Each structure stands twice: as C-alpha cells, then as structure tokens.
Amino acid sequence: MSKHDQKAFAAHERLKMALRLKGTSLAQIAREVGVSRTTMSLVGLRKMSVPRVERAIAEVLDQPVDELFSPISKEDE
DSSP states (O other), rough: OOOOHHHHHHHHHHHHHHHHHOOOOOOHHHHTTTTHHHHHHHHHHHSSHHEEEHHHHHHTTTOHHHTTTTTOOTOOO
C-alpha cells in the first residue's frame, strides 16, 4: 500500500470514528442521502468526490467540507 493510500485509509478510519462518536455511521448517512455504502466508502477514502455526500457528512460532524475533505498530499510517495 502506498503512503498516499495509507493516509487516505487513516483519514477514512478517523472519519468513521468521528461519526460513531456522533451516534451515526457512513451506512446511516448513505440511507439518508440515498447512495450506496460503497459510494460512502469511496468518498471517505477520497477516491470519489460527491458534493452532496461530503456536505451531509460535514454537516453531521459540524465541520467545513473543505477542511474535512482536504486533499491528501502525494509528496511522500
């Protein structure tokens, strides 16, 4: 796994933990937004950008979208 992928995975895990602490999950938000759990995972891993999904997650976590989904640097690869 590349360093970039490791960083994306770590960010995804932090996102899932933050959602758990708020009493929800990617799966729950997926149902509310009307997308698949796969889509949610791809967004969380920064492999896909879906603005309405990113906004829904950011809203639950009370964080700005651009801060929550800031690009992960590839300079370490």
